[in-house]
Amino acid sequence: MAKYLFNNGKLKDLTIPGQFDSTKIFVSADVIPDDDVISVAGHAVIDCLKIEIEDVIFSDHVLNHARKLYDHALEVEVNASKIKTGNGDANGSKIPLNCRLLIEAGDNLLEEFELSDKKSPSANSVFIFRIKFLKEQ
């Protein structure tokens, strides 16, 4: 298993504009392979105020209202397993994955983060994002 840490594992600050104080914050993860001969299985662990498990690819997971998240950290661990579902000679474990994490306030995209296992693709890649929510000053 190879682990990929966004921002070298350090907390990445995300300032939420004041207008979204009372807006719910959503998180989504998208995992896209370079070749559709594989599909993606696995799970994601969302750790922010409480610990929850989602599918490896998930959308619109609600965290809380923005004002309740200030100064709290969000950690999303996307544990992606590659499963070859197509046919052919290609080794499915060696096909790279791109993992995108989207943070939204309501329907407004606040930030998009991305990691890839292109350098050393393996059958199971873990992408870890650590984000700290900050209030706009």
Add this chain to the structure above:
Amino acid sequence: MKVAGIAFISLFFAVGLQAQDPQLKQLELTTSPAYVLLGVQPTNIQRPSTPRDFAASLQTAQVNGSIQPNFAVETNPFNWNKKVPQNKYSFIANDYFSDKLWPAIRKNFALSLATSATDTAKFGKLHKGTGIGYGVRITLFPGTVNKRTRDDFKVWARAEIKEFFANVLQRTIDDEGHAFTYQDVIQAFDISAAALLSKKDIPDHMKPWLLNELTIYKGKIAAVNDKSELSSLLTAEMDTLSREKEQALDKINARKTPFARDGFILEFAYAGLTLMQSNAWDSSVYAKSGIWLTPSYRIDLGTDQDPGTIQSLDILGVLRYIWNTSRVDEANYLDFGAKLQFNRNDWNLGFEGVFRHASKAAEGLDSRWTYSWVGNFSYTIKENITLRLSFGSQFDGTTRSYTRPNEILAIGGINFGFLK
């Protein structure tokens, strides 16, 4: 006895592959049921396969002593308005592992239409013209995903659920100010069990077994009371589990067709035929119809020592009844036969024999029997082009010709499949 030769060359072209559809055989247009009644089929017994949204086939065959084109289209209407999932890369396990009847019927349902010039050898007293065949085939039993992939997937699924249980528990107790209690284990178990039951990448039939495995695992974890000892155990466990997952996935991903199905597959087919005599619409007459069952059993001969080699042996049969109108033949036909086919990577080699018994003999003749035997060789030149050669004998045309001297027939042609 008549001896006949069949030489059949097929080239198949494909576009627009469906990544999410676990095909039994990806790129080959099967013998259309309608071709069978037209008498221009390249093989009598073919392993059931998953139809495309739309496929077309053009071949040429010898009819009336000259090479003439035959055309067939095949489609699965259940796929026409199929919604693309929101994320097409998510592994939806039930799509691959389900052996339920209705999903199999929806996935493997195919309507077909075929046309060919017709002769008097196969169509008795009807005038030469153009035959239009229409058919449907339905897979009643879809077989199962091969045992090696099933076993490896179970290893992956078990490690997957244990890993997220261990992960949740470790995150819970890692907080320095947190006083560890047994309640933490129960909470992590409940979160994990709920996640397992809602997971789409694990087939439903596997979940009760995994819930049992998770409960046993909880018991192992619950035996540790010391927080630091538990933390070390969970770290070690997660390393081991992730290695287990990776090893299982590497085995699946190294195979050429990991989700190939084997075991017992049963297909039902119906076809009807209308003949336009002298190629005129107002002279069209219903000529014949037939129903048949094609049971097949595939034995996987591949090994994990050589994952790049796909080998299997197919044992197939056919049981078919054809009703003729009296102008085609006074008799109806009962066909039964068997086929053995060896498949290896890009080629396969098969031999089939089918007997035909007529419900009654023609006036002045005794014989009610005829037969067909065919040897097939198929080679996939590249992913979307397949060459097929068949050689053997065809059925005699009608009961009136069952006792004639040997007669050589030949069918040859090129078959194009346009698949979506």
